Amino acid sequence: MIIEFIVKELKALLKDSGFVLLAFGGPLFYSFFYPLPYAREVARQIPVAVVDQDNSALSRQLVRMMRAEEEISPIAYSSLSEAKKALDRREVFAVVSLDEDLERDVLKQVPKSVHIYTDGSYPIYYKQATTALQKAIKTVSAGVEIKKLQSLGAGKAAPLLRSPITMTAVNLYNPQGSYGNYVVPAVFVALVHQIMLIALGLRAGTLYEQKKEYPKRLKPFKIWLGKMLSLLLFMAGYFVYLFIIMYRLYGFSGGDRILEWFLFYMIFAVAAIGLGLTIAGLFKDRETPIMFIVVTSLPMLFMSGVIWPVWEMPLAIRLLRLCIPMTYGINGVVRLFVMNVSLGDILPYLSGCAILAVLFGFTSYFTIKKRYPLEM
Amino acid sequence: MKNIWHRLIRREWAFIFKRKKSCGFFMLVYPFVIMAIVLAIFSGKVLDKIPVGVVDNSSGYYSRELVRTLKSNRFLAPRPFATVEAARKALDQGRIYGVVAIDESYDKDLLKNSGAGIKAWINNEYLLVGGNLTKGLNAVVGALQAKYQRRNLAALGVPSSMEDSFAAPLQVSENILYNPGMNYIYFLGLGLLPAVLQLFICISVSYSLLWDIKTYHARRLRGIFNERPYTACAARVSFYVAGYFAVFAVMLGGVIAFFQVPIEGSLLRVVCGGAAFVFMTASTGLFFAGGTNNLRLCLSVCAVYAAPAFAYYGVSFPVQSMPILARLWAEFLPGTHLNRIFVNELLRGVNGAGTWYDILFMTAVGGVCFALGAKGYARWIKRDKYLGPQL
Numbered sequence: 031m032i033i034e035f036i037v038k039e040l041k042a043l044l045k046d047s048g049f050v051l052l053a054f055g056g057p058l059f060y061s062f063f064y065p066l067p068y069a070r071e072v073a074r075q076i077p078v079a080v081v082d083q084d085n086s087a088l089s090r091q092l093v094r095m096m097r098a099e100e101e102i103s104p105i106a107y108s109s110l111s112e113a114k115k116a117l118d119r120r121e122v123f124a125v126v127s128l129d130e131d132l133e134r135d136v137l138k139q140v141p142k143s144v145h146i147y148t149d150g151s152y153p154i155y156y157k158q159a160t161t162a163l164q165k166a167i168k169t170v171s172a173g174v175e176i177k178k179l180q181s182l183g184a185g186k187a188a189p190l191l192r193s194p195i196t197m198t199a200v201n202l203y204n205p206q207g208s209y210g211n212y213v214v215p216a217v218f219v220a221l222v223h224q225i226m227l228i229a230l231g232l233r234a235g236t237l238y239e240q241k242k243e244y245p246k247r248l249k250p251f252k253i254w255l256g257k258m259l260s261l262l263l264f265m266a267g268y269f270v271y272l273f274i275i276m277y278r279l280y281g282f283s284g285g286d287r288i289l290e291w292f293l294f295y296m297i298f299a300v301a302a303i304g305l306g307l308t309i310a311g312l313f314k315d316r317e318t319p320i321m322f323i324v325v326t327s328l329p330m331l332f333m334s335g336v337i338w339p340v341w342e343m344p345l346a347i348r349l350l351r352l353c354i355p356m357t358y359g360i361n362g363v364v365r366l367f368v369m370n371v372s373l374g375d376i377l378p379y380l381s382g383c384a385i386l387a388v389l390f391g392f393t394s395y396f397t398i399k400k401r402y403p404l405e406m
Numbered sequence: 407m408k409n410i411w412h413r414l415i416r417r418e419w420a421f422i423f424k425r426k427k428s429c430g431f432f433m434l435v436y437p438f439v440i441m442a443i444v445l446a447i448f449s450g451k452v453l454d455k456i457p458v459g460v461v462d463n464s465s466g467y468y469s470r471e472l473v474r475t476l477k478s479n480r481f482l483a484p485r486p487f488a489t490v491e492a493a494r495k496a497l498d499q500g501r502i503y504g505v506v507a508i509d510e511s512y513d514k515d516l517l518k519n520s521g522a523g524i525k526a527w528i529n530n531e532y533l534l535v536g537g538n539l540t541k542g543l544n545a546v547v548g549a550l551q552a553k554y555q556r557r558n559l560a561a562l563g564v565p566s567s568m569e570d571s572f573a574a575p576l577q578v579s580e581n582i583l584y585n586p587g588m589n590y591i592y593f594l595g596l597g598l599l600p601a602v603l604q605l606f607i608c609i610s611v612s613y614s615l616l617w618d619i620k621t622y623h624a625r626r627l628r629g630i631f632n633e634r635p636y637t638a639c640a641a642r643v644s645f646y647v648a649g650y651f652a653v654f655a656v657m658l659g660g661v662i663a664f665f666q667v668p669i670e671g672s673l674l675r676v677v678c679g680g681a682a683f684v685f686m687t688a689s690t691g692l693f694f695a696g697g698t699n700n701l702r703l704c705l706s707v708c709a710v711y712a713a714p715a716f717a718y719y720g721v722s723f724p725v726q727s728m729p730i731l732a733r734l735w736a737e738f739l740p741g742t743h744l745n746r747i748f749v750n751e752l753l754r755g756v757n758g759a760g761t762w763y764d765i766l767f768m769t770a771v772g773g774v775c776f777a778l779g780a781k782g783y784a785r786w787i788k789r790d791k792y793l794g795p796q797l
């Protein structure tokens with residue numbers, strides 16, 4: 031009986047062109063479209079103006095060091111005013127000025143500054159350019175310092191006298207600082223969550239407009255169970271496509287804990303379907319769900335805490351985010367799948383998601399019961 | 407002609423305030439709700455006090471000095487842990503975002519000048535947090551490094567007046583232009599405004615236009631559309647352009663006041679940019695309506711067009727660093743141009759010519775979309791077979 035209903039439900043869903051477009055076209059399209067801007071992962075070869083007024087061996091060494099940094103691409107300018115104009119026009123994102131007496135002053139033991147002018151209005155370019163420039167300048171400076179220390183008799187200990195502390199920093203989970211790795215797995219979860227919400231609202235709205243009714247022998251619990259199981263099949267399909275095929279295709283880090291993530295994902299899926307069915311009960315035409323749900327995607331994604339940390343959010347937002355399955359799904363994928371931490375370490379997220387699954391399971395059942403015998 | 411404008415604008419007014427009140431809510435209330443939530447999320451403004459675990463295996467004078475310096479850094483909120491394992495576990499559980507382990511021989515090595523070791527593990531999956539954490543750690547280590555280096559130079563007999571030339575013969579003098587406080591929230595807060603509005607404008611315009619077709623109400627407009635299709639479309643779209651321009655102005659004022667965004671350039675150009683943005687987005691809505699003649703399909707197209715647009719604006723990742731296809735697509739999104747105008751006029755106060763280019767580009771693309779959309783939309787209205795069921 032229940033299998034018969036599932037088959038019927040699946041057939042009905044596949045006959046609904048709006049649902050099919052959203053449920054199949056959505057993940058297919060967005061799985062390519064969303065990661066596209068981040069395809070190069072980090073900003074490289076940022077144009078930087080270099081005004082070498084010294085033209086000495088030291089200044090040329092500095093320029094060579096800058097050229098060796100992959101983040102920046104130095105371009106020679108003859109004057110500072112010309113370089114600053116280029117900065118204003120955003121043709122370059124930083125200006126380095128090497129003063130006329132640079133080498134002479136260094137040799138004369140006069141500390142010398144290399145002036146860099148950076149564009150703070152583009153934070154990502156600023157960060158990359160300033161890091162690369164400081165690295166290049168400090169490397170050249172270190173060479174000079176070590177030579178000077180050796181001339182004072184420091185011998186082989188010179189590097190250690192110069193840098194008494196050695197810090198070894200290891201970037202975990204996303205070592206290259208890839209933006210794709212940072213954003214896309216979270217967006218995949220947001221995508222399936224929003225598709226479920228919109229598709230269920232759209233379907234319920236369409237059926238309400240058509241005023242179709244279930245046969246009397248079908249009771250609300252069986253309808254709820256059949257709907258839940260048939261939609262879980264879709265969610266399982268998304269899992270295979272997004273988290274097995276596309277995830278590997280893009281080469282994101284982690285991805286080893288597939289079974290544990292699948293278990294977490296299915297609990298998340300029950301919560302998302304439950305929420306979708308509950309909200310669907312509010313819609314009486316097929317277009318309104320698209321209007322009202324699509325615009326919630328961005329705030330829900332930000333609320334998850336992946337882009338902006340949770341401790342910086344106000345209490346009301348911190349409480350609100352706890353009621354959204356996407357929050358748990360995104361934190362689940364990031365921690366369990368991308369960062370490869372164990373299921374035990376994300377127990378608060380898992381239990382939170384399970385509570386929502388039960389809660390929205392109940393609310394969705396009552397929504398179906400309320401609209402019964404009308405189809406939804 | 408005047409009558410057409412008057413009649414159609416009154417009709418749109420009645421549509422959102424009487425016939426379809428949910429549309430009025432969607433246009434005049436919902437954008438503010440969404441924007442308020444987004445602003446509240448980022449109300450912390452500065453990302454500091456990042457929880458970081460500290461394992462002091464040395465427990466000596468110098469390691470305690472290091473812990474004190476870590477505590478004094480604005481980006482860091484150190485928490486003591488007994489072992490590296492316990493700290494790494496907390497890192498995995500997301501309770502902290504980095505671990506600093508001070509070597510057992512740290513104090514001894516520092517006194518012997520044999521390289522005192524610190525190990526740091528940073529959760530770089532959260533890029534903003536990881537970036538600020540690294541910045542904080544580097545600042546702390548750099549300050550202590552300089553202090554001990556001067557001590558070593560004194561021990562080698564370098565007079566204090568010469569220390570600078572030995573410790574840092576080449577110094578970096580950095581001048582951060584345009585956003586000297588490096589307030590990331592200016593950039594993000596301003597970038598979110600077009601992301602939110604683009605979706606609302608596009609959906610509202612297409613909804614209003616195609617609702618008439620779906621419900622057969624468009625038949626009553628057939629006379630006007632037969633006579634003056636472009637004027638009729640202009641009148642209907644202008645209602646939403648004016649309404650959303652007001653929404654834009656209030657929102658922008660809110661963002662500027664809330665995040666205390668400076669206004670370095672011309673506010674007039676920002677206002678013109680906002681008008682061009684609203685016009686281009688509304689025209690895109692008309693273009694989709696004229697191209698699809700199916701309300702549900704059109705709303706889906708609007709969602710496909712506008713929902714992922716934020717990723718292409720250059721806020722989360724620079725446009726110049728995107729692949730060519732993504733760059734081309736970004737240029738056809740009004741938010742990319744408005745974001746540039748915000749950066750140029752509010753943060754930088756330079757490159758007015760660039761701003762005018764963006765304004766003209768949006769106006770021109772908006773004009774083309776309007777012409778094509780109006781032609782398509784008028785075609786649907788003219789024939790009964792394209793209209794929905796008569797109610």
